[in-house]
Amino acid sequence: MNHALIFAGGSGTRMNSRARPKQFLQFYGKELIIHTLENFQNHHEIDNIVVVCIEDWILYLEKLLAKYEIDKVKKIVPGGKTGQESIYNGLCEIKEFSKPNDIVLVHDGVRPFVNENLISGCIKTVKEKGSAITVTPAIETIVTLEDGRIKTITDRSKCFHAKAPQCFYVDELFEAHKKAIDDGNLNMIDSASLMKFYGHELYTVQGNFDNIKITTPADFYTFKALYEVRENQQIFGL
Template sequence: MRIKVAAVIVAGGKGTRFGANVPKQFIKLEGKEIFVRSVEIFHGSPFISHTVLVMNPDWIDKAKEILSCYELDDVVVVSGGETRQLSVLNGLKALEPVKPDIVMIHDAARPLFEKNCIPKIIASVEPEIGVVVTEPAKETLYIVKDGFVEKVPDRSFYWHAKTPQSFFFAEILEAHLHALEQGITNATDDSQLFLRVGKKVKILECGGKNPKITTAQDLAEASCVLKLNKPRSEN
């Protein structure tokens, strides 16, 4: 029997660091809203049966309007919380009636993730073992205290956490609910909560560019990547 996989796309933030007059997820990247590009990665995959978009509550109606323009009306849009952690939990709760086997949690601000990695990630998820897309640290890292370098660690032990982060649905929901019971509401990473309940997380390199768009410079660089990867027939 084929497993059921769902995706939660988190776009609940205000994007204040971007400096625009709309949340950054509504900024257009090569003619298409950032959040739409992220939604389409998963909605357009034959391996994903349900897609949930978690959106800033003030922008839900606008998001639905835009999704409709791209014929994405079946994407479920729910309200984000005060923190990313609470936004993810809202997305997970929206999937409870569906009861997927696996859920992939992705930041809407990473619209360049390559969908051909989805089956590889799904195949890597195991009971009590989540999977996080990562990238090795490529520069020297410093441990600093009071403005002075205290130690230069071996960077081979350090990896940059990215998304999607994927887990068995019931397990990550349990981890989120446990964190809430413990008064934890501002974890920036789902794997943090998964580890707190005694589970394991494995890393997976998927290749390709998968940056998080936070600033105008990030947007410009993402635009360059899309232009370089655009088929010649579209140029």
Template sequence: MITALIIAGGVGKRMGQDIPKQFIMVEDKPIIIYTLESFQKHPMIDRILVVCKKGWEDTLSAYAKEYHIDKLEWIIEGGNSGQESIRNGVDFLKAHSDKDDTVVIHDGIRPLVDEIVLSDVIVKCREFGNAVTSIPYNEQIFVKETEETTKQYINRETLRRVSTPQAYQFDKLAWAYEKAFKEGIGISESSYANTMMVDLGETLYFAVGSDKNIKLTTQDDLQLFKGYLRMKEE
């Protein structure tokens, strides 16, 4: 069984909107639905669980019915951070999953998920037990000496940009979140499943990524997303 665990519990203050950014309408469709449609259409995804911002569960359920997202089986309440939301999802799935199931974690505000990206992360996870979407880092990275100076850089050939989707074998994922929250490892506000796994000593495996798989955080990101949609239409 392959379950998509979609994280949609954020507020999105940097977007400058009055509603959570995952519910912003783009071309008369909420962002979260673009994301869910990618998983709905993918033949390897069996079911979807969304961890949603409190108070927006009914809205999401109504949108899912309107856009025929019938793989969406559950909507549960999110936590105070991304890590808490993922943990809520993992804890919920304990009653609905076998140990060798695959869980694909994805940000609800990454609506441009290519089928090949989803396929590769699932295949790699089945082979190695986990997989994280990644792409080469093409910019130069310098280390701050002071706020205004630097004299050290990092070889970009040693770097990868990792994002979602990420996939994990369920029993290892459940073990990791239980241990992490019990011992306070890898659960800071900026942590995610992948960084937590490394903090717990796990080895991660790279899967195929895409530059198009942007995270909609600012108004500039939103305009870029609209541009991709126009290109697709043309």
């Protein structure tokens, strides 16, 4: 089986959304987390979804799931103090009903433009190679600094942005998390970093450039523009 683990535990401080976390802001009449979840709900290869959520907002999310008939969500679990701990909390729940060789796709709840082809490509790549990290090419020059001066300029053709989904076999990602807890490595930035640290080979899937993460107010306007483009494509068959 294939499980989606959706991280919706952020508080939205960079969005300056005091009333509610960014994942619950409404865009075109629908909460951002719902835009994201519908991509996995409607994908024929996704069997189950577990959502990691801010504890105080779990009841509200349950009401949204009922409203929009998102029935693949098997469990909502409270987030931890860090992103790493939150993902581990979700994995613990998935382990309760997963089987050997099941796959998990770890995805941001505020990354709503993940599409069908990307989800399918991630699942296929895990089956073939053991992991699948979504990447997009870097489109600007990458430099490293030392004492305020540019130290190196990296060949841009070799640089990519790691995004989401980040996908693995459930058992392998769970064991890596257990090792990290035992070793006291509790601040890994994402699942790819964690798996790389513990010796796993990471393979990539080319992501779509519009698969952005809604983090700042500027991202809100980008979302609106991309959403309208998608709507027009559907209406006019572009």
